[in-house]
Structure formats: structure tokens, C-alpha cells
Amino acid sequence: MLAYGAAALWAFFEGETFVLVAAAAGAATGVVDPWILMISVWLGSFAGDQTWFTLGRKFGPAALRRWPNAEAKVARCSGLLERYGALFVLSFRFLYGIRNVASAACGIAGMDHKRFAVLNFIAAGIWAASFVAAGWFLGALLGPTRLLWCLAGVAVTVVCVILLRRVLRNRRVAQAGAGG
Secondary structure, eight states, X not given: OHHHHHHHHHHHHOOHHHHHHHHHHHHHHSOSOHHHHHHHHHHHHHHHHHHHHHHHHHHHHHHHHHOHHHHHHHHHHHHHHHXXXXXXXXXXXXXXXXXXXXXXXXXXXXXXXXXXXXXXXXHHHHHHHHHHHHHHHHHHHHHHHHHHHHHHHHHHHHHHHHHHHHHHHXXXXXXXXHHO
16 A cells, blocks of 8 residues: 555555556555555646645745746746636546646636636546556556566666666766866
8 A cells, every 4th residue: 555655655646667666566566456556646646736836826936036946937838828728637647747837837827726626637547547548558568578677777768768868967067167
């Protein structure tokens, strides 16, 4: 049960990759119940977005002054909210990089709390079911051995990309220091 609590906590903040991997591992090994996983990440995702909404509503403009990098994302989310309304709330968790900011933007925009809660609950359920199902089918398709190899390949790729970015950044810094 602790693992399901961890999944809910992870989904509170983000979690697409985690949910996919947990579901795939569950399908490949049989150690994860997909229904409990789905409910866990559903509730975690819902709670996270409710929290961001409330924080946006209460501290939004002041917080934006403290974190100016978020201002552009909030402006983008606010524009999408104005244009698409309920559809935006139902879909923003599927748009990479704006989920938490989108909830806060809905709060900043003054969206009705009950309306946001209902739409958020529905959207969190759709999100949870989609990612658990996708991971489950992937795990069942690959099986334990191929899934392990795929995860290892992804992990090695991520580490290589991080190291390459660090090397390139250090070279730029060194070149800027030598040229200046």
C-alpha cells in the first residue's frame, strides 16, 4: 500500500512517466493492481491541481512577482482558459509543461472553485485511466525482460543527455570566460 501512496504523491506534483512505468511494471510482473494504481494517481493528481488552484487564487499575483519565469506560462494558460474554458481544464494535464501552472492560472483568473473542482476531478480521472492503461498495455506487450531492457535504455539515454548538456554548458561558460 505504501507504493500506491507514493504513486499518489508523485501524481500530486507531476507523474506521467512514473505512472506509465508503474503500470507497465505491474502488467509485466503482476505486483501492481491497475485499479488501485489508477485510483491512487487519480486522487493524487486531483489533490495536486486543487492545491495549485487554491494557491493561485490566494497568492497568484504576488507569487508571479516572485517567480517571473512563470509569468509567461501563466499568461499562456490564461489565454487558453479564456478561449477554451472547460475544455482547457479538462485537457491541460495532457499539455507538457503547464499542468501545475495551469491550475494556478485558473485560480488567478478567478474561475469558480466548485466548477474547477468538478472539471478537475473528471480530468484527473481521464488522465489516470489513460496513463495507467497505456502503461499496462505496454508492459503486457513487452513482458518483463524487454520492459527491463527498455527502461535501462531510457535511463542510460537520460543520463547521457544530462551529461552532454552539462559538458556543453561548461564549454560555453569556459569560452565566454576566455573570450571576455
